[in-house]
Amino acid sequence: MPFAALRADFPALHQTVHGKPLVYLDNAATTHKPRVVLDALARYYERDNSNVHRGLHALSMRATDSYEAARARAARFINAADPAEIVFTRGTTEGINLVAQSWCAAHLRQGDVILTTEMEHHSNLVPWQVAARRAGATLRFVPVAGDDAEHGLDLDALDSLLTPQVKLFAFTHISNTLGTINPAAELCARARRAGALTVVDAAQSAGHEPLDVRALGCDFLAFSGHKMAGPTGIGILYGRRVLLDTLEPWQTGGGMVASVTYEGAKWKPSPERHEAGTPNIADAVALHAAMDWLDALGRPALAAHNHALAALAAEMLAEIPGLRLLGPRPGEPRAGLVSFALKDAHAHDVVTFADQDGIALRGGHHCNQPLMRKLGLTGTTRASFYAYNSADEITTLATSLRRIVKFFGSA
Amino acid sequence: MPFAALRADFPALHQTVHGKPLVYLDNAATTHKPRVVLDALARYYERDNSNVHRGLHALSMRATDSYEAARARAARFINAADPAEIVFTRGTTEGINLVAQSWCAAHLRQGDVILTTEMEHHSNLVPWQVAARRAGATLRFVPVAGDDAEHGLDLDALDSLLTPQVKLFAFTHISNTLGTINPAAELCARARRAGALTVVDAAQSAGHEPLDVRALGCDFLAFSGHKMAGPTGIGILYGRRVLLDTLEPWQTGGGMVASVTYEGAKWKPSPERHEAGTPNIADAVALHAAMDWLDALGRPALAAHNHALAALAAEMLAEIPGLRLLGPRPGEPRAGLVSFALKDAHAHDVVTFADQDGIALRGGHHCNQPLMRKLGLTGTTRASFYAYNSADEITTLATSLRRIVKFFGSA
């Protein structure tokens, strides 16, 4: 794979775990950060650090410029029409909460329906449960149904679900548990025809695949910096300008007000109105560096790399006895992860064993408890890939898994 | 001042602005970060970076341990009884929004009163306006009244304001605009006697003065890492355990749920229940380093240093013609800042002029518009001090201000 040279740029990869070279395959939880991102972070604090907005001295103007440049960069990154469509959040979860609390409080009525899917991360499920309950609305689910239960959404069910009562359709672009890539543009188009707004959870796609909000045709879209080579504590909520400018702010305080009296306050337009308090300036600046790094690498190439590793892993793992592989069928596109269950070994034992071989995996319900229950599993083990992973590491994984099967096997 | 040697530890201080050595006096907006904090941040990303909770591989366990160690450190930092009383937030503003939205939604009723003061930062004012309006409750203000308008709270008015209708009393520990240090323990005690919960805005005190939540006797307290030598994007909400454990979560999603079905979810206890989604792990770890740094320096010594600089500045500035100094009277304790208005020069012109001399000041309403209006001002200029500032820098400030008065003077 041509990406091998990248490893040198990632300080965290060059360590041993239990005496073995680290094989980091927990990228769907969080990725490592390239040197350029850490440098941007350090440079900000060593040179420009200051509070943004309202400031007129040199450092404050530089900090403001850097922060707003990160916003403009994020707009370009997802092809938004305007930087004012970019709200900085802590991450995907906060972005979804913003919409679920603010938009739903203003627009969701008794009898309305929020549509989501059976494969959502808790962060794109629980906020809608709460919003629906508050409004007296109903939450409905596009099923991962029938023979396809382990693979993807039942798109045939969609049209009958998209009734006129559906005000909002929230779905994940890529499933963090299955590796399924949902046809987001098609889902948005069908929702739009039915008169529903769309909220796309792009946590697993933003730093992995080309992403164009105008081509997708979504109304809101949320993602996290830490899953795309950026730092923790920063993420982005995209919303169409007309929606964000009229949305009541969710958090209030300094920086988002146009004028304040003791009696009440008036809001600024977007994006300020949705960013109360001192924002996470430094991490926005570092996320800028991550986006530059990603685009220098090329997101189409990165996606191809991740998909190829996942296809290879799926192929090698399918041969392991007693291994049940979830997600897309062979030949179908698969995002950069494999999620599987072993007949004789519980996911937590698998992770602990693999860790002894230096391999970092994630085991459990992946914040997807209802789907696990539906699939008759308490959890799976997941290996997820990123730019710096290699085919060799997948061989290491497969070897370790074979030893695990032997160790825990009932035979 | 014995603190001069510290400057070497702060990379950002060693630069010139418009050819002059930087004199950074905008610390109430945000402080610079010592090398140890930047090192902790880099070390986390270079070594331990991983997602927390749920993870069983080596890096994930290290990340979880580091994150929870930061929480335990924060509990010790403010003498909380239990790490579960520490919720990581983005900053003061988010902490106050959490209480204002979650606590008020559950407990505030029509006819109730939220008491606050006339000197609050917008972040400790607007969230209460919104909460009061939603509940049909009333917001009342402890005045900065009469002769004392420029100085501090009218404490004589407090008892008559603390009626049985008052459910919550939210006030700032230190005014970011006046430099007034409010008698927080006394205010909490009087509120408690009146049956009201207290919310302390400690944005300006947490990294500057000794702080002990049990000695204060407050119910909630919020502060920001970036104003206390820590990174942006991280802050702390303290709440008494019994309050936090029963408080309905404000944000929902991954990590804060005990169990989830498609129909609904159950919450974990505090602190997890109040931290939906991937937290800002790296900055929590860096904040740990900032707290260590602060306590190695000694908060009593730091407070004395800042107070001494502010007293010196107040003294020197009082001699400048046409300068109106806000805040405590000479001899009264003054937090580490001076805020003033010049007869002939607008705050923004002052800041632009001082910037030419390398001096970073803040000018404007300091997120305190109603107080400005009450004092008959559109804004003030503020110089705020921290560990690395020196008496020499205050002389530089005074010299620059005299030139400003001359430049803009009507004479």
Place this chain on the structure above:
Amino acid sequence: MSDFDDLYRDLILDHAKRPRNRGKPPTANRAATGDNPTCGDNCTVHLRLDDGGRISAIGFEGSGCAISTASASIMTTQLKGKTAPEAETAFAGLKDILATGKPPEDFNELAAFAGVHAFPARIKCATLAWHAALEAMKTEPASSS
């Protein structure tokens, strides 16, 4: 000349210290207020249009920095006698100067604001009064006069 001197040229300082047309002209019957949310400054422009739609009287109130005060003062001197379209053109000229930092061909008093270009955070100060004036021209005249 430093950026700073460029920002506070003599003309600007002069208008800032001795603003022209401060206050509400007695004949004024239209007004609008502009706010700068970032700094809390505001500017109210009062004016009267004659039968030909030309500004026959204009004045301003409010508090602001040297840049915004000078800009309001110079604005009143520039707009007196102008129609709404002419005022729009003049404002477009100012915005051009602010955006490019270059004085206009027909060198006029607005050229003094070229130095603001180097201080992006101050550009709003230089346009506040103008926004209010153009807004005021669009309002209905108060019936009282």
Place this chain on the structure above:
Amino acid sequence: MSDFDDLYRDLILDHAKRPRNRGKPPTANRAATGDNPTCGDNCTVHLRLDDGGRISAIGFEGSGCAISTASASIMTTQLKGKTAPEAETAFAGLKDILATGKPPEDFNELAAFAGVHAFPARIKCATLAWHAALEAMKTEPASSS
């Protein structure tokens, strides 16, 4: 011996692969379920107390990792015949082993869990079934039996 081998001692693996007392004993009339919210695992313990308050029958259901399955299995063998206070004492002994990593004086099967000490994230796996058992002893007996 590595930490890992210590975690998965022969005794633990043996009980994990061939758990004793799996399922609900026919005479059981009390039950309680323990959840591990972090991993979604759960364990239901069914039991019967005889007239002297001693466990006369005990079994468990649910799914979990090797540690929690072995812990449930060994728990059932340890608690059979014990009263509630004796069960509490046994559990306190296990918690002590987990906290210190040291086997107990009166070396018993619980000593196998000393290795879990080095894996703090797995300690909850080793206590899940015990919590459920102690809980079950406190419930009212189901009337059906």
